[in-house]
Amino acid sequence: MPQKISSAEWEVMNVVWEKQSLTAAEVFEALPKGHGWKQKTVNTFLTRLVDKGVLAADKQEKAYVYTARVAREKSVRIEGDSFLQRVFRGATGDLMLHFCENAELSADEIRELELLLKKKKARK
Amino acid sequence: MPQKISSAEWEVMNVVWEKQSLTAAEVFEALPKGHGWKQKTVNTFLTRLVDKGVLAADKQEKAYVYTARVAREKSVRIEGDSFLQRVFRGATGDLMLHFCENAELSADEIRELELLLKKKKARK
DNA sequence: ACGTATCTCCTACACCTGTAGGACATATGC
DNA sequence: GCATATGTCCTACAGGTGTAGGAGATACGT
Known part of the structure; x- marks a missing residue:
């Protein structure tokens, strides 16, 4: 039921799962540099993740704070199964x-x- | 250098790697039923795989015969690395x-x- | 040679992804 | 209170993906 998480979105989710609760700016800060993503780009990912139901956005004064609504374990299992089927046909x-x-x-x-x-x- | 192989394309490649050389109709035949893909859809995948340089299309009388130009091992390594990075950050x-x-x-x-x-x- | 079955070629289209930019609201420093 | 910084909202756009359909060329049976 949680929708598919794209590649860039995984990067974002990885920091959210690690740090638990952060604002868009903090996510941007915590992302491994080298993608070259702008803050705006990261914001887009966050919004999409909220749309997909993977993140919750909680309006604190000043800015939204994002939290995972889906356990990492669960997403890992889904993504892992998909990879396993696709590439190894389940073996x-x-x-x-x-x-x-x-x-x-x-x-x-x-x-x-x-x-x-x-x-x-x-x-x- | 080989471009990314999409999820549906992996299904197709899996049968090509297994059977080595087949026509579009044979690929269609060999694909696990249950996707519900039409022959035309499979044809599209084949064309795109040729465009990506992953398959070679060889015009025999009557119909094209498709063969892999990229070793399965290589694609598996690429896809595996990508998965490893995305989901487990390389661990x-x-x-x-x-x-x-x-x-x-x-x-x-x-x-x-x-x-x-x-x-x-x-x-x- | 003609109808029929095959195959290929070109085209379409909606949704997803990566990649933001600009407008507008709001808080903050002075 | 006003300028400035910060954050959100809406919009955009090209390329990839899933999902084919229709037109036209070609081979095959009779």
């Missing part, structure tokens, strides 16, 4: 192998993954 | 954990992953 194993091969993982991350796999095996 | 570990938690994995897949992780650890 999670293939997906995991791909990222496992094509990515750097810290020793810690590897340990954590091994643990998770062990638990998964045990649960069978 | 592969988080991505892996997400799919590990949210997905069914066969015993075989788990074994294979464990093996890969072990190799990765060894290579440090």
Whole structure:
């Protein structure tokens, strides 16, 4: 039911989810520089996210404060499933192998993954 | 250099990569039913993929035969990186954990992953 | 050779996305 | 109170995407 979040909108949502509650100016400030987006552009993204029901805009004196209405986990699951279907036709194993091969993982991350796999095996 | 492949186009590419060389009608035939796409719609996707340089169209008598000009592995890497950045800000570990938690994995897949992780650890 | 089935080519159109600009309301410093 | 800064609202516009339709060329059966 939450509508699709576009690529640029994800950037915005990532900062909102992290910082919880911010004004448009604060979002602009917190965004990784390098996109080269103007404040106005960021405002557009915010408005669209509100239209999509992903953000709530709360008028405080002076300016709106934006807050997420959709949990990050939920959006990640939707986007993840979509990616999984599109690119790997739902084969999670293939997906995991791909990222496992094509990515750097810290020793810690590897340990954590091994643990998770062990638990998964045990649960069978 | 290959342009972005849209969601519907991925479906098409998936069958082309699998079957190697097909006509528009064959692609249409091979596509998972349930999209409800008309032949004309599929044709549009094929044309656009040719424009993007992802497919080659080869005029045989009667009809064009389409073939991939870009290796699946390459497109998967590009799309994968983009997804990784967008949703997990580049944190592969988080991505892996997400799919590990949210997905069914066969015993075989788990074994294979464990093996890969072990190799990765060894290579440090 | 003629009708019929195929295929391709060109065209369309609405909605989404990235990218803002300008007008107008409002708060703030002095 | 007035100029200035800040924020919101509405508008725009080109390129990408999903979704085809119709016209015209071509091959095929008889």
